[in-house]
Amino acid sequence: MNQLSRSTLPPRVGRLKAGMARQGVDVIVSFKPENSFYFTGFNPIIYSHPVIAILTPDHDPIMLVHALRDDHGRASAWVPDIRLYGSWSTKVTMGPNWQDALASILADLGVAGKTVGIEEEFISIQRAGQLRKALPDAAFADVSHLIDHCRLIKDPDEIANARIAARAADLGMDTAVAALAAGGNEREVAIASMHAMNKLWTAEYPDVEVCDFGSLEGGVQNGMATWVLSGPRMFYNCDNPTQRKPQRGEAVSVLIWTIANGIHAENERTIAMAPLPEVNKRALDAILDIREEVDALIRPGTPYKDLFEKTREGLTTRGYGANIPGRIGHGIGLGAHEHSSLDASSSLVLEPGMIFTFEPNIRVPGVCATQISDTVLVTETGREYLTRSAGGYLEV
Numbered sequence: 437m438n439q440l441s442r443s444t445l446p447p448r449v450g451r452l453k454a455g456m457a458r459q460g461v462d463v464i465v466s467f468k469p470e471n472s473f474y475f476t477g478f479n480p481i482i483y484s485h486p487v488i489a490i491l492t493p494d495h496d497p498i499m500l501v502h503a504l505r506d507d508h509g510r511a512s513a514w515v516p517d518i519r520l521y522g523s524w525s526t527k528v529t530m531g532p533n534w535q536d537a538l539a540s541i542l543a544d545l546g547v548a549g550k551t552v553g554i555e556e557e558f559i560s561i562q563r564a565g566q567l568r569k570a571l572p573d574a575a576f577a578d579v580s581h582l583i584d585h586c587r588l589i590k591d592p593d594e595i596a597n598a599r600i601a602a603r604a605a606d607l608g609m610d611t612a613v614a615a616l617a618a619g620g621n622e623r624e625v626a627i628a629s630m631h632a633m634n635k636l637w638t639a640e641y642p643d644v645e646v647c648d649f650g651s652l653e654g655g656v657q658n659g660m661a662t663w664v665l666s667g668p669r670m671f672y673n674c675d676n677p678t679q680r681k682p683q684r685g686e687a688v689s690v691l692i693w694t695i696a697n698g699i700h701a702e703n704e705r706t707i708a709m710a711p712l713p714e715v716n717k718r719a720l721d722a723i724l725d726i727r728e729e730v731d732a733l734i735r736p737g738t739p740y741k742d743l744f745e746k747t748r749e750g751l752t753t754r755g756y757g758a759n760i761p762g763r764i765g766h767g768i769g770l771g772a773h774e775h776s777s778l779d780a781s782s783s784l785v786l787e788p789g790m791i792f793t794f795e796p797n798i799r800v801p802g803v804c805a806t807q808i809s810d811t812v813l814v815t816e817t818g819r820e821y822l823t824r825s826a827g828g829y830l831e832v
Contacts, residue, residue: 445496446514446591448474453493455582462550463542464491464579465567468558469649470770471583472499473698477514480505481647481655485522486534492545500537503527535570542571553579584775587767589789594699594769595813598791600644601694601701602811602822608633608662608692609703609825616688616707617832622664622677625690629662633694644696649770659695664688666709670805684710687720689807693772700772702793703823704809708831716804719756720829723798723806726750730764730796734812734819740782747796748780756798764796768811790814791822 452475456464466472466489473479475489476499485502487509498517501509503524510518520529521537530537542548548571554564556578567576590598611632615625637646637660648659665672666682670689682688692703706720730746747764751757767774768791776784778792795809811822 446593448586448589448591449491449497451589452491452583452586455586456491456493456553456579459553459577459579459582460551461553461577461579461582462492463545463547464489464553464583465538465542466491466555466583467563468555468583469651470698471555471558473649474583474587474770475515478505478509478512479645479647479649479698480508481657482650484652488534488538490538490541490545492547495545498541500530500534500541502534503529535566539570542574549573551575551577553577553582555580555583587769587774588776588784589787590699590769590791590813591789593697595789595791597644597697597699598701598769598811598813598822600641600696601699602703602824604633604636604660604696605692605694605701605703605811605823606825607636608660608694609690609705609823612662612664612690612692613705613707613826613830613832616682616690616709619681621679621681622666622669623679625664626662626677629690629692630660633660633662633692634658641696645698646695648695649698659693659700661693663691663693665691668802670706670807671799671801682709685713687712687716687805689805691807691809695772698770700768700770701811701822702768702772702809703811703825704795704807705825705827705830706806706808708829710831712831715800717829719798719800719804720806722751722754722756723796723808724828726754726796727794727808731794731819734786734794734814736786736788736814736816736818738786740776740778740784740786741780743778744780744782750796751798756800759798759800761797761799765793765809767792786814788814788816 472487472489475497488500490498502522503520521534552574557580608629612629615628648656664677666688667686763777763779765778767776813820
């Protein structure tokens with residue numbers, strides 16, 4: 437359920453309008469599920485019929501949805517102006533398809549023949565062709581980067597939801613560690629962790645939605661996910677948990693991804709199953725020390741690349757110069773992996789309101805791996821860890 441009032445536009449709308457003015461865009465037509473949610477508050481879970489957010493500098497956001505989604509949309513969205521397309525029972529719509537309805541709305545707004553911002557990194561060639569046919573006099577501009585940049589700074593409602601998601605992730609991690617200590621296999625550990633998170637959702641957050649963003653062919657009704665990869669499977673990075681039981685002397689990656697009202701959090705830990713071989717223990721000790729060194733730089737004004745270079749320095753000094761990762765974190769919010777990347781080439785600088793994952797790691801192929809990640813909010817004076825489950829060297 438959306439927490440925003442329909443009478444108050446969130447700050448992100450103003451930021452995007454300012455960006456549109458700088459880029460010379462007269463109207464944004466957004467199809468990408470995360471972005472249309474960003475400017476309307478509506479996630480239908482399945483996007484077989486597109487949800488379209490329409491924004492001009494002089495008008496509040498408009499949401500155009502299929503008539504099938506009318507009742508759900510009006511119950512969830514914070515935008516008051518909702519238009520319908522398609523055909524569904526007795527619903528009155530603007531036309532048989534979104535193309536006709538969109539052309540009519542943009543004509544009424546006086547922008548049908550002007551510069552239309554679209555998400556080139558998302559829309560298909562087919563959809564781009566449909567847009568050009570529906571708006572023959574328009575010029576098109578890519579606004580993918582503009583929206584991504586706007587999403588870097590989280591609004592108060594987004595930060596509040598990130599705290600909820602992080603709290604669930606912490607509980608999921610604590611439960612996973614206990615299940616590993618009890619001798620569970622990967623799948624048993626994952627199920628125990630997800631069950632605990634869902635019990636918390638039921639008990640304390642009755643008005644929070646935990647659905648993720650779906651696609652044209654499927655939806656994600658519950659985004660409380662735990663991944664468990666043990667021993668050599670740590671090098672898979674991402675896979676369904678199996679019935680493999682972690683062996684004594686192995687390390688296990690537990691990855692928790694959660695979501696609350698569209699906003700994600702991430703909590704990842706490496707757990708030792710009894711004392712580890714020296715090569716594994718040395719890597720874990722090294723990365724924990726490096727995290728402390730880099731953490732001291734997390735504050736407004738620090739370039740992303742400085743965090744990466746501090747990590748590179750720490751790894752090189754400790755003999756891991758051949759194992760430098762591509763990045764040490766990424767943006768998080770509407771996306772579990774948003775576009776911003778803490779790497780050597782980033783031009784971004786930390787600002788209050790940014791949320792990112794902090795995850796410097798070591799991978800020595802076939803030998804040892806660490807996977808430790810926290811969700812971090814940049815504050816006015818420094819940083820706040822939103823995920824707070826036990827860190828350090830974890831052995832069960």
